[in-house]
Amino acid sequence: MTELPPNPLLEGLEGERRAPPCTLVVFGASGDLTARKLLPALERLARRRLLPTAFSVVGVARTEWTDEDFQAVAGEVVKDAAAQPQWTSLIKGFRYVAGEYGDPSTFERLRTVLDDLDRQRGTGGNRVFYLATVPGVFAPVAEALGAHGMARPGPGAFVRVVIEKPFGRDLPSAVALDDCLHQVFNENQLYRIDHYLGKETVQNVLALRFANAIFEPIWNRRYVDHVQITVAEAGGVGHRGGFYETAGALRDIVQNHVMQVLSLTAMEPPVTIDAKGIRDEKVKVLRAVKIFSPEEVSHNVVRGQYERGWVEGEEARAYREEEGIGPDSRTETFVAARLCIDNWRWAGVPFYLRTGKRLPKRVTEVAMQFRSVPHLPFPPGLARGLGPNALVLRIQPDEGITLRFGAKVPGQAFRVRTVSMDFSYGAAFVEESPEAYERLLLDAMAGDPTLFIRTDEVEQAWRICDPILEAWTADDAPLVPYRSGSWGPPAAERLLEREGRAWRNP
Amino acid sequence: MAQPVAAQGATGAISLLSVWSDESVKVGEVLAALDELRRPEPMPPTRTSVLTLVIVAKQRAEAARAQAAVHELGGRHPARVLTLLFDGDRGGASGLDAELRLLGGEAEGHQVWFEEIELQVRGQASMHLDSLIEPFTLPDLPVVCWFVTELPDPEDPLLAAADVLVVDARQFGEAACFATLLTLARRQPVVDLSWARLMPWRSLLAGLFEGPDFRPFVTCVVRSEVWGRTGPCRLLGGWLADRLDLPLSAFELSAAPHVGLRLHARSPSGQAATFEVIRGDGRLVSARAAIAGGPESEAVLQLPEATPAWGLPEALSRLEHDRLYERALRRAVEL
Missing domain, CATH: 3.30.360.10 (Dihydrodipicolinate Reductase; domain 2)
Structure with missing residues (x-):
């Protein structure tokens, strides 16, 4: 395959971390995680113009939905569809494959849909498979993707798999799960997500x-x-x-x-x-x-x-x-x-x-x-309100940093107490x-595994x-x-x- | 001394907490009043300004538009705002009228507060506006000078007091203005609100060329139609000319109420493709790539409301030299 020329128009754009054209395939598309986290994250990415123009989502789940049903669920992510035309336009291209994960025909139909999307929308054979399912399904889905020729990317393309925790329930089961995944995918294709x-x-x-x-x-x-x-x-x-x-x-x-x-x-x-x-x-x-x-x-x-x-x-x-x-x-x-x-x-x-x-x-x-401090030069009575220094990294909610240190209390006496700098x-x-899933979805599409967890x-x-x-x-x-x-x-x-x-x- | 006045309700996302004003004052008096103003009852919330913004305007209405934009940002980008109003009559006696406003906003549940200082400068003092900036700047924070209506002369001493200049190319059209802008931008960072507002067009167009089907056409654009108001239209044309290395002969610029563009490309094998980003009558921008006999790709985007602050947050988040903008300006001068 001839190498593509660089795109000089991308330079200097906000969100240099743009995802290349691809299709996101969500297993467990009718589930809670998809509705609560993944679709809202996609909507925000669309709003921030961080999704590729050539992009689609294929939902896969057992629930007997049609493309239109899946699109309707995606549409519910925004309160006012008219106010979010980029999202309503994007979801018109969303597709849905209903079927059991153990049924080979599910994966045959999925493959047909993906090939169609490549031809119609120019998604270039790039895929991100997101396993938003119960953990028991990880291994069978991975095996089926391998068996139907969807685990290996075509020339110049990529195939990645995003897996939700829990990664096993102890060390032996985690190793067994990895063994199973590694039979189909290379480690560099696996993106284990911890939304933290x-x-x-x-x-x-x-x-x-x-x-x-x-x-x-x-x-x-x-x-x-x-x-x-x-x-x-x-x-x-x-x-x-x-x-x-x-x-x-x-x-x-x-x-x-x-x-x-x-x-x-x-x-x-x-x-x-x-x-x-x-x-x-x-x-x-x-x-x-x-x-x-x-x-x-x-x-x-x-x-x-x-x-x-x-x-x-x-x-x-x-x-x-x-x-x-x-x-x-x-x-x-x-x-x-x-x-x-x-x-x-x-x-x-x-x-x-x-x-x-x-x-x-x-x-x-x-x-x-x-x-x-090794020695406190103040009379004990005047330093009662003084605690040790602390640096607090507040992760949620109210994200920020607090430094606690001693300061003189205004007045005639040299009283000190701890104050906070926020x-x-x-x-x-x-x-x-960006919300955690928004960041991580984009990273997975852009191929940056830094914030994902490696097997070791x-x-x-x-x-x-x-x-x-x-x-x-x-x-x-x-x-x-x-x-x-x-x-x-x-x-x-x-x-x-x-x-x-x-x-x-x- | 400051005479705090009870809050008079919200101004956009922020509230007016107290106000002070006086006529024919000295800078020292304004600074003392500012100190007093910073002691709201019962306890002052943390001040978290991230820059000193200087608005330079001749008319109060122009300044008010810029102030409204800053208010719209609310607690998200607290700044000390210094507005310098000066009239054209520079020959009369020097004088200073001042109004101070203490504003409060909320950012993710946190109270933030900041000050707005408005100085009406009369007479000869208006030729030395630079001397009025330094006393009011906050330590360690960048000083951003927003020229609301006209470009400053590159030799204006006011520029030395500023770390960053804010302008809006939409107000300019002539090539000469772009030449001045280029001179300014080469000396110090210039933030152009028009450039910030063009981001959706640039982003959508760049996205159209992504993917193995569309990317090859990025090197074989043969004709480029760009339309819109003169300033943004030239800027967009300059960007395309620079990025795609297009000769001036490849451009057709035309006047229109809204910005838009259409690129025509032809691959070495003769396959034709068009790439267009068009804004309709509303605030919807649509992008479309179509290869003759091949795949098509589309995207639409809703522009934010056309409020005074449109483009300002993006512009203020990058207070550094934008080499891409400077290169676009250089080609815009030629167009």
């Missing part, structure tokens, strides 16, 4: 650390006393009870979101901010996380389950009273852990993690708590932050979580209740108190 990485503020951890000279020199055991990572949700399990019973907070949040935030916070400076540079360093720091023995699990990890209480002014049921949950469920809805990173930078600095449902509010943050994204930038990252994260899961299988492993609307069970407080520390109030 698509969040602007998660990416900003890298900007803060590696674009500034003043933070990195103190980002180590010499200055940092400890690190707190909080991923709190105010909601309960809602209608996801059935799924949640098979997962729990450790699998649902810690193994992926928390590990990603931890690795970006603790990793060494990468040589380059690209896929290999960043992912190599993330894997390296995950490898340095100390693996717990069963005894260490009971000492360093707290698991809890919410009971009745009040959250955000509303009465909340206990987890065991939720829809689809048994009265004797031992699934954890809260995890607090004290991890150690055994490397030169972090030896001796505890990383405290906590995540849970039905906590007082929805908040995700990373707080670097710095060591206290930076808010919303107030400093005119640009609207998945395995390292399971290596950390597996011993905890294993220890919890014992019947007498403690599962402590906590009141809905509290910050978790008292045992989580004690995890820090015994070392003379305390959780922040985010």
Whole structure:
């Protein structure tokens, strides 16, 4: 195939990260994720003119829909269709293939549709297959795509597969899933999505650390006393009870979101901010996380389950009273852990993690708590309001950065107390932050895997979580209740108190 | 001293929190009043200005249009706004009337606030506007000078006080204006609102050439029709001439209320294709690529409302030299 000439008209355009012509094939097109996240993300990309002109979406699902049904669902993404003509024009080209994932004819029809689109719209044989399905379908869909000749790209074209978490439910099942996918696709075709990485503020951890000279020199055991990572949700399990019973907070949040935030916070400076540079360093720091023995699990990890209480002014049921949950469920809805990173930078600095449902509010943050000054020259009575310095990266909501430091209280006495210096994204930038799925969909189409998870990252994260899961299988492993609307069970407080520390109030 | 006045309701996305005005004042008095104004009760929210914006205008109505544009951005781009109004009579006695407004807005749940300083400059002082900028600039922030109605003379000392100039080529048409713009743009970053507003046309056209079917035609455009108001039309033509390396003879420029373009291409094998980006009567821009006997591709785009701020946020987000714009200007001068 002759090489295409460059397009000189693209230079200098906003959103240099434009996707080339392609077709996005969504498996699970009639499902919740497609309606709630993928279609709205596509609509925003269309509004920002970041989708290629030669572009289409093919939905695949078991639901007996027609092209028109799928287009109608896509149309519901915008409240006022007349006000969004680019979206209404775009979705007219959306196609839909109804069929069972185990039925070869589904994939034969899909292939015909894709070939038609290449001819009519010039999508050039480029495909992104998005598996927005239950995990059990990943392997059969991958196999069928291979069997029907859709896994390998034509000359000059690309084929990529986007996979949603969970990537297995422990290390062996993750390895088995990867083995299955690798039989059909190369690793560089696989885009494992963790939407946390698509969040602007998660990416900003890298900007803060590696674009500034003043933070990195103190980002180590010499200055940092400890690190707190909080991923709190105010909601309960809602209608996801059935799924949640098979997962729990450790699998649902810690193994992926928390590990990603931890690795970006603790990793060494990468040589380059690209896929290999960043992912190599993330894997390296995950490898340095100390693996717990069963005894260490009971000492360093707290698991809890919410009971009745009040959250955000509303009465909340206990987890065991939720829809689809048994009265004797031992699934954890809260995890607090004290991890150690055994490397030169972090030896001796505890990383405290906590995540849970039905906590007082929805908040995700990373707080670097710095060591206290070696000597306080003020009379103790005048420095009561002084706490250690902290740098807090607020990931959601209210994205921004807070620096806590001591300042003199105005007045005759030399009283000092801690004050906060706040930076808010919303107030400093005119640009609207892209939503996580918007960013990640565009990256997958543009072929940038930097914010996707490589197979070795998945395995390292399971290596950390597996011993905890294993220890919890014992019947007498403690599962402590906590009141809905509290910050978790008292045992989580004690995890820090015994070392003379305390959780922040985010 | 400042005499805060109760908020008088919202101005677009922001609210007027307090106001102060006086006639025949000195800069020191204005600065003192500004200090007082920054103490709203009961507690001042964080000020998060990202630039000092200087609006230079002869008429109050022109300045008001620019101020309205800034208000429209609301809390999304808080700036200290200094408006310098001066009349044509530079021979009379120097004098300064000032009005200060404290404005509040909200950005993603955060209160932000910023000040608007309006100075009516009389007499000889209007020949030394540069001396009025420095006292009001915020430390460490870029100073952006927006020339609302006319291009400054490249030798105007006011330019030395500015890091970035904002202009709008839609108000100009003659080749001479483009030559002045080019001189200015070579010296310091120029942000042209017309250039920012042309982004959808450029983006749509560039997108039409994407993909293995359409891309080969990007090197064999033979004729280019561009229409619209003189300023944007020339700018778009200049961009095409530069990017596609087209000779002037390949261009047909014509006047029209809205900007549009159509490129005719012919491949070495003789296959013809057209690429067009056309704005209809409304605010819909449609783009279409068609290869004779081959695939077609279409896209439409809804332009934002034609408010005073159209193009401003995009323009203010890039306060640096835009080499592409400068190259487009150079070719626009020739067209």
